[in-house]
Amino acid sequence: MEGEDVKPTVTLVSSDNMEYSISKEVAMVSPTLRVMLEGPFKEKSGRVELPGIEGNVLAKVVDYLQYNLQYKFANKDQEDIPEFEIPTEMALELLLAADYLNV
Amino acid sequence: MISSKKAKIRVPNRLSLPGQNFETLWDILKDAIDHIYADQVGELSFELLYRTVYTLVLRRKASELYGHLKSYLGDKLDELGQKSLKGVKGFELLQKLFEIWKSQCHYFKLISDVMIYMDKVYCKYERKVETYDMGLESFKNHIINPIKGHIDEAMLSDINKVRSQGSSEAPQADTWRGIIAMMETLEDEKDNYFSAHFEPVLLQETENYYKNAVNYEELSPVEYLETMKKLKSYEFSLDQKFINVDSTVKVTTVLEKVLIWTEQFMDAVPVLMRDALTNNNVELLRELCSLSSEEKYCTKILGCIKGCIWEDVTSLTVDKNSRKRAQIASQWTNRIIGIYNYYQSLLSTVDLNFFTFEGQDNSSLNVIHEVIGNYLKEDAVQTCEFIALHLDMYAKSTEDKRDINNVKESLEDCVKLFKLISEKDLFENFYKKLMSKRLLHQRSSIKLEKWLVKQIKSEMGNFFTSKLDGMLRDISSSTGLSHFFKPQENTLPNCIFTSQILTMTSWPFQTANILDENVILPPQMHHYKEQFEVFYNRKYNDRTLRWAHHLGFMEIGFQFKNGYYEISMPIYGAIIFLLFEQHEELTAEQILDLTNMPEQELQRQLISLSLAPKSRILKKKPLSKTISPQDTFSINYGFTSPTQKVRLQTIANVTTKSEAQSQVGQDSLEKERVIEVNAAIVRIIKSCKKTDLPSPNLPSKRA
Numbered sequence: 001m002e003g004e005d006v007k008p009t010v011t012l013v014s015s016d017n018m019e020y021s022i023s024k025e026v027a028m029v030s031p032t033l034r035v036m037l038e039g040p041f042k043e044k045s046g047r048v049e050l051p052g053i054e055g056n057v058l059a060k061v062v063d064y065l066q067y068n069l070q071y072k073f074a075n076k077d078q079e080d081i082p083e084f085e086i087p088t089e090m091a092l093e094l095l096l097a098a099d100y101l102n103v
Numbered sequence: 104m105i106s107s108k109k110a111k112i113r114v115p116n117r118l119s120l121p122g123q124n125f126e127t128l129w130d131i132l133k134d135a136i137d138h139i140y141a142d143q144v145g146e147l148s149f150e151l152l153y154r155t156v157y158t159l160v161l162r163r164k165a166s167e168l169y170g171h172l173k174s175y176l177g178d179k180l181d182e183l184g185q186k187s188l189k190g191v192k193g194f195e196l197l198q199k200l201f202e203i204w205k206s207q208c209h210y211f212k213l214i215s216d217v218m219i220y221m222d223k224v225y226c227k228y229e230r231k232v233e234t235y236d237m238g239l240e241s242f243k244n245h246i247i248n249p250i251k252g253h254i255d256e257a258m259l260s261d262i263n264k265v266r267s268q269g270s271s272e273a274p275q276a277d278t279w280r281g282i283i284a285m286m287e288t289l290e291d292e293k294d295n296y297f298s299a300h301f302e303p304v305l306l307q308e309t310e311n312y313y314k315n316a317v318n319y320e321e322l323s324p325v326e327y328l329e330t331m332k333k334l335k336s337y338e339f340s341l342d343q344k345f346i347n348v349d350s351t352v353k354v355t356t357v358l359e360k361v362l363i364w365t366e367q368f369m370d371a372v373p374v375l376m377r378d379a380l381t382n383n384n385v386e387l388l389r390e391l392c393s394l395s396s397e398e399k400y401c402t403k404i405l406g407c408i409k410g411c412i413w414e415d416v417t418s419l420t421v422d423k424n425s426r427k428r429a430q431i432a433s434q435w436t437n438r439i440i441g442i443y444n445y446y447q448s449l450l451s452t453v454d455l456n457f458f459t460f461e462g463q464d465n466s467s468l469n470v471i472h473e474v475i476g477n478y479l480k481e482d483a484v485q486t487c488e489f490i491a492l493h494l495d496m497y498a499k500s501t502e503d504k505r506d507i508n509n510v511k512e513s514l515e516d517c518v519k520l521f522k523l524i525s526e527k528d529l530f531e532n533f534y535k536k537l538m539s540k541r542l543l544h545q546r547s548s549i550k551l552e553k554w555l556v557k558q559i560k561s562e563m564g565n566f567f568t569s570k571l572d573g574m575l576r577d578i579s580s581s582t583g584l585s586h587f588f589k590p591q592e593n594t595l596p597n598c599i600f601t602s603q604i605l606t607m608t609s610w611p612f613q614t615a616n617i618l619d620e621n622v623i624l625p626p627q628m629h630h631y632k633e634q635f636e637v638f639y640n641r642k643y644n645d646r647t648l649r650w651a652h653h654l655g656f657m658e659i660g661f662q663f664k665n666g667y668y669e670i671s672m673p674i675y676g677a678i679i680f681l682l683f684e685q686h687e688e689l690t691a692e693q694i695l696d697l698t699n700m701p702e703q704e705l706q707r708q709l710i711s712l713s714l715a716p717k718s719r720i721l722k723k724k725p726l727s728k729t730i731s732p733q734d735t736f737s738i739n740y741g742f743t744s745p746t747q748k749v750r751l752q753t754i755a756n757v758t759t760k761s762e763a764q765s766q767v768g769q770d771s772l773e774k775e776r777v778i779e780v781n782a783a784i785v786r787i788i789k790s791c792k793k794t795d796l797p798s799p800n801l802p803s804k805r806a
Contacts, residue, residue, distance in 0.1 A: 035216045041149035
């Protein structure tokens with residue numbers, strides 16, 4: 001874990017109590033998470049429980065958040081942007097999670 | 104059925120909260136709102152609330168949720184208004200209101216964060232205002248509207264209080280600004296609440312306040328201006344503290360309306376302007392000009408300036424009866440130039456350019472030009488004559504070729520007036536006459552004459568200077584010609600003959616009098632004349648040479664009792680004078696016989712030779728003021744003069760004649776104009792290729 005001043009991290013907790021520690025910057029990609037983290041609510045502590053999302057799905061979500069952040073400003077013509085792999089069996093769950101997190 | 108052929112798609116668990124009905128879920132949210140209002144947000148799990156909203160929206164309960172939320176907020180706000188704002192008035196009300204506003208905005212923000220999923224999924228598609236804006240709307244409906252009147256009153260009375268104290272510090276301004284910002288945030292039907300409701304009220308009140316603030320009628324113009332300035336700058340600085348730029352401008356406009364467009368001030372403006380312009384008070388002038396940028400006001404200011412200039416120029420008096428016409432002319436011209444320069448320098452300190460509207464160029468120079476041009480137009484004949492005379496006077500002072508540059512400098516100002524002269528041909532006429540005299544009598548430096556013609560050309564155009572150029576050309580070619588003309592030896596050695604060959608069309612003289620040909624010249628002159636004729640005919644075979652004695656002059660050195668004088672006089676005068684080489688005494692009749700010159704001319708010359716006070720080189724018996732055929736003349740040996748060189752002025756013999764002459768000049772000018780106009784008409788018709796009938800809009804084109 002890195003120092004909070006340098007890169008604050010947040011912890012996402014899935015329905016099966018899997019914990020994912022990611023940098024706040026990555027979490028902020030999702031408007032839903034951003035509002036949670038910036039607001040004065042309970043979640044401002046940095047621990048966000050997402051009882052609606054299963055651990056493996058959440059892992060994929062975190063992957064996507066990182067992927068999004070990395071290539072958000074990339075120039076499509078110049079850089080080779082790899083495809084984001086989505087396992088077919090997870091597609092629907094991811095779809096719901098994406099809607100929920102507004103990404 | 105959610106499955107695919109290859110990989111199995113897992114059916115996702117529902118993200119939403121299971122099982123519960125709308126009421127339970129709504130209670131969760133209601134409870135959350137209560138917490139928010141109680142500032143206990145930290146205890147709430149956003150995720151839970153978010154998921155609640157998510158669930159409700161997914162269950163298609165969004166519109167119910169929206170309605171519930173709205174009415175619940177309304178209730179909350181009503182309660183709040185009852186509790187904290189009831190009965191509160193004045194500044195306290197404003198303060199409280201502002202506080203509530205701030206906290207409510209915060210709450211609305213939180214609530215709308217919670218409702219983010221509903222905003223996204225429901226409000227956007229149903230075209231409902233989003234949660235935050237809905238909150239603002241409720242705020243307006245439930246808090247502001249019930250106490251609208253109180254707020255307005257509180258604000259206005261508070262502002263007026265500060266105004267009447269005139270203090271530059273307004274501690275309340277922060278609150279005002281807050282309230283105004285609140286009003287600007289709140290939506291009204293078309294615009295925000297501020298511009299739709301409060302701004303008009305504010306403007307109205309400002310107008311009323313300033314209408315009654317000062318008793319304007321008791322103030323003198325200067326005091327009025329001072330007060331006005333003070334009020335304006337005060338109000339401006341006050342406004343800046345609490346309203347936006349646009350509204351400040353609006354308030355300023357209102358203020359201008361109240362302060363400037365009063366009868367008193369409208370009466371005061373000309374007085375002040377007069378004062379500023381007369382005393383060279385740049386400060387005051389600037390103030391007057393910058394008071395308002397309204398077109399109406401600018402027009403008024405411009406009008407005042409023009410009026411003042413007009414007043415100044417028309418106050419120049421011209422003594423028409425004075426005999427020293429040239430002097431008066433010069434004086435007059437100098438004063439016009441003076442006024443011109445004065446205003447130019449004065450008005451250049453003000454930027455009149457921003458008065459430019461309707462495509463009208465109102466630079467200070469144009470204003471001056473317009474007014475002075477109008478003035479010069481009033482009496483065009485006099486103007487042209489005077490300016491020409493003025494130039495004449497200066498030009499003559501360069502005779503001894505000393506201060507050409509000085510004269511140029513002083514004439515440069517006069518050049519500016521050229522382009523203001525509307526009847527340029529008239530001016531040319533006058534100028535031509537005077538210039539021809541100067542050139543013939545060599546009374547000015549050619550260099551200066553050339554310079555002047557160049558100036559005229561650049562200000563008025565080639566058309567008007569073709570004849571002037573012709574005259575200058577003649578003079579220089581004459582000099583060349585005289586150079587080649589070597590008289591034969593048998594002439595008197597002490598005579599120098601200079602010829603001036605003039606092209607008839609360029610010079611403004613009537614065709615030489617036929618009688619001229621018959622004048623009997625003294626032998627020496629006759630000799631020259633014949634020789635020159637021979638010389639000229641040899642050189643230019645097919646040109647006709649005609650002598651114009653009346654334009655020539657002659658310089659004679661003569662030893663009087665008290666000294667030797669060189670007297671320059673017209674040829675006719677010289678002819679008469681030279682007679683006395685052979686005769687002691689002659690009567691007028693005899694002179695007439697001997698010279699064969701026109702009788703009128705003889706009279707004139709005799710008067711100037713024997714009666715003009717400064718140049719009496721002939722004695723006349725008896726000493727009367729008229730010449731009769733029996734009067735006898737002899738050389739006045741007792742002649743004295745302060746300078747060695749004497750110029751004999753030929754007096755205009757009959758006053759009526761000069762008038763007649765100028766009349767003739769006018770007539771010929773008229774004729775010329777008619778010719779020009781006709782030519783122009785022909786050109787227009789030709790270009791229109793309408794040979795059948797003159798086009799109906801011809802007169803307008805002529806004008």
